[in-house]
Structure formats: C-alpha cells, structure tokens
C-alpha cells in the first residue's frame with residue numbers, strides 16, 4: 001500500500017449526502033461522516049438502509065443528488081478517474097469473468113496495469129491466503145458460493161490502493177475463511193490502508209472496526225467508536241433468557257418485567273434479552289415470574305452489552 | 320479517453336473469451352457451412368456471374384463465409400456488454416481506473432479483432448479446398464475495409480441489443496433470430512438474381528452483410544465494379560448510423576459517471 005494520501009488525513013469526508021434513484025424517495029437521506037486514514041469504518045444497518053448506495057456514490061459509480069463528498073481529497077463527480085486509480089472496490093453483488101480462478105486473478109491484475117512478474121507473485125500469495133489453491137484450475141461458475149466470494153475479495157488485492165470499499169465481503173464465507181479475511185484487512189490497515197466496510201455480522205464489526213455508523217432508512221442514527229457507543233450502556237448488562245417448551249406465556253410474562261428493558265427475539269426459538277443495571281434483581285424477577293406464569297426457562301445467561309445490543313436498540317429507538 | 324486503456328480492455332476481452340465455446344462458434348460453425356454447402360451445392364451449381372466474370376460455387380461461398388464472420392464477431396464482442404452487466408464485471412470495471420468511453424471503445428476494438436481473426440481463419444480454411452491465384456494488393460485493401468466496417472456494424476448492433484435487453488432468454492433468442500436473418504438475407508450463400516422475390520430483395524439490400532460479402536468477394540477475384548464502391552459507401556453510412564445508435568443506448572445504461 002502506498003499510503004500516501006496527499007494533504008488529507010480523511011480519505012472519506014461526507015456532508016449531508018443525499019441520493020434518490022427514482023426522484024421520489026431518498027435512498028440516502030442526508031448523511032454525514034468521515035473515515036480516518038488507516039481505520040476500518042463500519043457501516044451497519046438493516047437491509048435497504050442505504051449502505052450499498054453510499055458505497056456506489058463514493059466509488060464513483062453513481063452521481064450524488066446533493067451534498068458534498070470528498071474521496072482522497074477529491075470530488076467523485078469530477079475526479080472520477082483519478083479517484084478510481086487509488087481505490088479498491090468489492091461490491092455486494094457477485095462479479096466474475098468466465099474463466100478459471102487463476103486466470104480471473106491474473107486478468108484482473110492485468111486490467112489494473114500490474115506487471116506480469118508482480119501478478120504472478122500476488123496471485124500465488126492470494127491463492128494461499130484465501131485457500132484457493134485446490135480450486136485454482138476450476139472455472140468460476142463451478143465454484144461454491146463462498147469460494148466465488150473468496151475469489152472476488154482476493155481479486156481486489158491484485159492491485160495496490162489507498163482506500164478500500166468492502167460491501168459485505170464476508171457474506172457466505174465459513175467462519176475460518178471469514179477470520180482469515182478479517183485478519184488480512186487488519187494487517188493492511190497497519191500499513192495505512194483505510195477501509196469502508198459493511199456487514200450484517202456485528203461480532204465481525206466489533207472485531208474489525210474502530211468506528212461505526214448505524215444507518216436506517218437512509219439516515220445515520222448513531223456514529224462513533226464502538227467503545228463510545230457501548231458506554232451509552234455503561235454499567236449495563238444483558239440477561240438472555242431462553243424459553244423452553246410452549247412459548248405461549250412468554251410474551252405476557254416478559255411484559256411484566258420491570259427491572260430492565262426487554263428486547264424480544266427476532267424469531268421464535270431465540271432468547272429474550274433484557275438490558276439491565278442490576279442483573280441480580282432481574283434474574284430473581286424473571287425466575288419469580290416464570291413460576292407464577294408457569295413458563296419454562298431453558299437457560300439463562302448474563303453477559304456484557306454487545307454491539308448487537310447497541311444496534312438493535314438504536315434501530316428500535318430511531319424507527 | 321486513453322486509447323491504451325481500451326487496448327488493455329480489449330486484451331482482457333479476448334483473454335476471457337478464448338474458451339472452447341467461443342472458438343466453436345467462431346471457427347467450427349462456419350467451417351461446417353463451408354464444407355457442407357461448398358461440396359453439396361458445388362455439385363449442383365455450375366458458374367455464378369460476379370461483376371464482370373463468373374466463378375464456381377466454392378469460390379462464391381468462401382469469401383461469403385469470411386464476410387459472415389463479421390456478424391459472428393459482432394455477437395461475441397457485443398455480447399460482452401451483456402455478460403459483463405449480467406455477471407457484475409461492468410460495474411467492477413467501471414469502479415477500476417476506466418471510463419465508460421474506454422470500456423465501449425474496448426468492445427469496438429474487440430469486435431475488430433474477432434472479425435479479423437474469424438475471417439482470417441476462414442480464408443485459410445478455404446485455401447485448403449480452393450486454388451486461388453494470389454489476391455491483389457487492392458483486393459486486400461477492399462477486404463480489410465469491408466471486414467472492418469462489417470465487424471464494427473455488427474459489434475455495435477449486438478452491443479445496442481445488449482444495452483437494452485435484460486433477460487438471458489430474450490438476449491439469446493434475439494441474437495439467434497437476428498444472426499439467422501442477417502446470414503440468410505444476404506449474398507453470403509447465394510447471389511441475388513432476377514428471380515429473387517421483390518420483398519426478399521428489399522431485405523437483402525437493407526442488410527449490410529450483402530454488401531460486405533459482395534465487396535470481400537470482389538476483393539478475392541480482384542475485379543472491382545462501381546457497384547462495389549457504392550456498396551462500400553452504403554456500408555459505411557449504415558455503420559456510422561449503427562455506431563451512433565449503439566453509443567446512444569450505451570449511454571443510457573445505468574451505473575458509472577465520469
């Protein structure tokens with residue numbers, strides 16, 4: 001990575017950015033944020049929040065409707081080509097050439113103007129890092145979904161860059177492949193690479209990102225370091241309660257909990273979560289309620305507040 | 320626009336397209352036409368008047384098949400836009416250091432390359448069963464110009480379709496339909512005679528492949544008539560119009576700004 005960013009130490013600066021696809025509804029509705037040099041900035045948000053649209057604008061694929069944007073100190077709507085020379089983009093949608101894995105990597109390096117010897121070197125090391133050596137001769141359309149995704153992510157590292165956009169790079173990857181990629185990105189940021197990253201896996205965001213923005217309906221609801229976002233929950237803990245057997249009485253039982261804020265599960269089978277200051281009191285309350293309401297508790301667990309808890313209550317509060 | 324970038328994209332286009340499927344399409348199919356029609360009709364048809372002379376059917380067919388390769392090249396190259404859009408590479412390339420114009424120009428270069436490779440191979444293949452006297456320098460010039468115009472015309476035609484059509488089925492059935500129509504409503508396989516029905520004649524004379532086949536043929540036998548020059552001019556005009564249509568439709572393809 002060259003890491004030379006010219007005058008700015010903010011590779012991405014966005015002020016009041018708006019974008020509409022159809023002229024009626026804003027897919028991105030007035031967001032402001034900035035990404036610092038050498039950091040991984042996470043954009044989190046529900047489906048349709050506007051993350052991919054934002055990445056498309058910053059990577060010069062779409063022209064913003066309004067607001068101001070600086071990428072590597074330049075305006076994407078006028079300096080598109082100069083910006084593109086210095087960024088890498090892994091899009092959310094799959095993309096591949098109809099050829100073998102190793103040729104796909106080589107051709108991609110070629111269109112980036114990387115020399116043959118450099119391409120050979122990079123290709124071998126990426127095939128190793130992304131555990132693709134066994135399938136290197138396979139054609140792209142014969143790969144599994146996760147293998148395809150690995151090639152797509154690996155391919156982007158065939159060239160050098162100062163700023164990298166990763167739109168859900170780990171979707172469809174197994175836990176080990178996922179870890180490998182996250183660690184590789186972590187290493188690269190030490191050399192000055194800046195990364196804008198989206199994911200729906202909040203543990204992953206917690207592991208990788210210094211700062212995150214939580215988006216919903218085109219707006220940023222909260223944006224800060226992960227630690228700062230969690231301090232909103234200072235001294236708070238999460239009590240998880242998994243209901244066994246018949247779930248019928250659960251809803252009415254949890255509506256009576258007064259010692260903390262209850263987050264019902266997204267789907268049945270997952271635990272209820274209670275964010276509370278006093279775990280002792282909450283656990284006693286729940287056990288008492290379970291007896292009187294004759295609800296069966298399968299297990300009960302206390303843990304620190306996670307980014308997922310922050311995410312869920314931010315979205316719930318902002319909706 | 321940097322022409323070197325388009326050149327680089329052209330190399331990429333050729334590299335990701337030199338799979339067996341494309342080669343069958345580009346070489347095997349026209350060879351089958353050449354061999355079967357050449358031998359079968361060659362025994363039925365004696366001499367065919369062309370320009371100021373007359374030639375046998377194999378001599379008639381060979382330059383026709385070389386011209387036919389421009390349409391095949393057009394399908395391969397124009398279709399790249401479709402598959403790049405469908406399989407995400409269009410967006411990916413436009414987020415790399417390439418402009419939209421460079422991408423388009425890369426496809427036009429690709430259609431020329433495939434046009435020349437395809438017709439060149441077919442000329443060599445036909446050498447195997449024809450005994451031509453050497454083609455004159457002027458003949459070579461005529462062939463090069465008409466193959467270039469033909470490749471550009473068809474490259475742009477299929478690019479325009481690729482810019483419009485979304486579904487796989489629609490694209491495939493449309494290209495097959497068009498390629499059959501273009502190939503058969505032309506003088507690739509047979510000449511237009513006084514017995515040709517008027518309605519078909521119109522179709523033949525609208526189709527640039529008729530003119531390209533005629534001019535390539537004239538180049539082969541090195542006898543150029545003024546009709547051939549008019550045909551070249553019409554091909555040029557049709558090519559310019561088709562390039563304009565393709566550029567207009569390409570500009571409407573969403574994604575990408577500068």
Ligand SMILES: Nc1ncnc2c1ncn2[C@@H]1O[C@H](COP(=O)(O)OP(=O)(O)OP(=O)(O)O)[C@@H](O)[C@H]1O
Pocket residue numbers: 021022027045046047048049050051052053054092
């Ligand atoms: N090409 C398009 N044309 C019209 N509307 C679009 C288009 N792409 C996205 N949208 C709309 O814009 C909004 C934001 O979409 P976007 O893809 O940016 O969301 P996202 O945050 O990336 O979601 P996900 O997590 O599902 O990837 C959505 O309401 C979506 O329906």
Ligand SMILES: [Mg+2]
Pocket residue numbers: 051052053092167
């Ligand atoms: Mg998205």
